[in-house]
Amino acid sequence: MSAPRQVEDLVDVDRPAWPWVQGLIEKSELSVEVLPVGPESARRTLHRLQVTAGSALGAIALHTGGLVIDNWVRLLGGGGALPALGEYEEVGKMTVGYDLLGGRFALNGTALDGPPGGLWYWAPDTLEWESIDSTYSGMLEWFLGGALTKFYADCYWPDWRSEAARAAPWEGITLFPPPFTKEGTKAEGVRRKIVDMSLLLDLYVDTARQLAGKGPDDLVAQAPAARA
Template sequence: MRSLEALLETEDPAWPLVREWLGSASNPVEVLPRDEAATGEVLHQLQVTTRSPLGAVAYETGGLLVDGGWLRILGGAGPRMRGNLATWNALGPHPAVASTRGVLLVAHDVVGGFFALDGGALGEGRGGAFYFAPDTLRWEDLGRGYSDLLAFFLGGDLAGFYSAYRAAGWSEAASRLSPDEGFSLHPPLWTAEGKDLTRVSRRPVPMTELLALQLDLARQFDGDES
């Protein structure tokens, strides 16, 4: 593994560019405080340099909250959000979830959607961004890389993206959640009954619980179809 010093790009770091994107963001975004020593460990576990936007977000932030906390972009370690790019990808001594081989989880949302970069499990392993949709329990190719995904989070049409997943009052309720929590929905969005959001109830649960449950359900469905 490369040392932390080798990963800290000094000549052409990406953080100034990411900071420009944050300053011009049209969607509300909050940069969470970081623990500098801990973010260094996260970067070391990821083995990416701060020349990349992914490395910059990992090292310079404790994560990002977008749209009042509806969307959570994973970063390094900090006091506000326990989950980070290392723990969510089962890297290091304190994994938050079981290993998801061949994908790198980079963000999640309150309705149980997860964003990941393809490391070989979802396609050609070229780092393309995918979304695990809570209404299909399938990974959907977003046709963009991490930088474009981050730009979409900060300035894209999130209201349109989430139009089928967000009922009246859900945004306000989401803003009261911990960044490590999401909504367990009943009936689930992937059922016929769950398409009518006015009839869907919600309760806060850990995001790690949502990921484990939905990946397990997706595997069961794949088994039924085979």
């Protein structure tokens, strides 16, 4: 096994990806909040990931504490208000983001079917992993280009934007009845409450384990929590 690359080698690249990411953000018709990140945390995250700043994932880790897209999706970055990419140990996959309702995005290593680097989504309405058939950079381009609203079209309720705007990056919205029940399939017909994302993920993981043992074992440990 080769020795880990030094962080300087990961940062100093001929073609950094951050200008490309910035271009996607500037062109996006959706609101995009770029969360701040400290330089030490960013460089530490990049070194842990062992990806270069020439990749979209490396660019997000090095230059942001994460992205909040349309007040709905939270993509992890170099740490701060949200956990850093790769901050928590996982087996065969890496969490790269969450959504407002407790869904989770992860890059596959060896834990899920399909090639390494493929993007998967753990859905709160099915309590199962679903392949998105995309890469990380493809997801960025797809979501920031407007496809995020199509992906979540069945999840929205009237006036959802005002509720979503009140949730902090480390918070989500719990639905009752929950989305994995017949009564909870329509978000406009349920009760909603803003809670810490950790509580929301606890609910889904515990339910998945009780029903069919389908909960991702490491999900609870990686829940975003309020940071000072």
